[in-house]
Amino acid sequence: MPELGSPTEGREFDWFLTDQGFQLALFATAGYGAVPRALRAGQDAHANWADTLEDLLALLPVRGSHVEESHGAGHCLEWKEMANRGLFIYDWVHWKGPYRRILRPTNPITVSDMSDDISKTLDAPRVLGLDFQTSESLDDAFVAGIS
Secondary structure (H helix, E strand, O other): OOOOOOOOOOOOOEEEEEOOOOEEEEEEOOOOOOOOHHHHOOOHHHOOHHHHHHHHHHHOOOOOOEEEOOOOOOOOHHHHHHHHOOOEEEEEOOOOOOEEEEEEEOOOOEHHHOOHHHHHHHOOOEOOOOOOOOOOEEOHHHHHOOO
16 A cells, blocks of 8 residues: 555555566556655656656557456556557456456567657656466555565
């Protein structure tokens, strides 16, 4: 859970992470999911994150389609569009967690597939030993400890 009084508590906050193979995933907090320690300090800087998502959609080409898993993306077209551009999408399960993979891209993108400007904007920490292809869920304790 976000710290009490954090800029993201109670509101949607999307953040990015890369796995050991430099694949990219978007994580949606649903207002209460944990945020990695490495990103907490910059939460205020991402206050207008919706603009970044729109920019990312405009800059990244469609690479394939996606497979829905767990509860899927529902009516969130942006998440589906992100998955079609190669990102794995994880959503936090309300009130108890964990983050569950809800969309899996058919052609995942890696950091090397993006321009330096895009990868710097995303500022996605890399986690060794993590593989989004095989990781269906991540719990809050694991996420909170990412530095």
